[in-house]
Amino acid sequence: AIVVLKGERTLVAEPDGRCAVGATGNPGLATGGTGDVLAGVVGGLLARHGALLAATAGVLVHGRAGDIAARERGEDGMTAGDVVEALPEAIESVRRAGGGASAS
Numbered sequence: 001a002i003v004v005l006k007g008e009r010t011l012v013a014e015p016d017g018r019c020a021v022g023a024t025g026n027p028g029l030a031t032g033g034t035g036d037v038l039a040g041v042v043g044g045l046l047a048r049h050g051a052l053l054a055a056t057a058g059v060l061v062h063g064r065a066g067d068i069a070a071r072e073r074g075e076d077g078m079t080a081g082d083v084v085e086a087l088p089e090a091i092e093s094v095r096r097a098g099g100g101a102s103a104s
Contacts, residue, residue, distance in 0.1 A: 004055050009021050022059040024066070036080065038062045062090075069086045
C-alpha cells in the first residue's frame with residue numbers, strides 16, 4: 001500500500017520503504033477538514049493515475065493550495081474551504097512548473 005501521513009511535512013511511503021517528503025504546505029493546514037481535502041485531491045488523481053503518482057501529486061497540489069490560502073488569508077485564519085478555493089491556482093502552478101499530467 002501507498003501511505004500518506006499528513007503532518008508538518010506530509011510523507012508518502014511506498015511498500016518497499018522509500019519515503020517522499022512534501023516540500024509544500026504550512027501550519028495552517030493543521031485545521032479541521034484539510035485532511036479531507038487532501039484525501040479528495042488524491043482520490044481524484046487516483047481515478048486517472050497510479051497510486052504513487054496520485055499520492056505524490058496530491059500532496060504537492062494540496063500543499064501548494066495551502067500556501068496560496070495562507071498567502072491570501074493568513075495561516076491562523078484559513079479554513080479547509082480556503083484550501084479548496086485555492087486548488088485551481090495550485091494545479092495551474094504545478095502545471096507551469098513542469099508537473100504536467102500529474103496535477104490534472
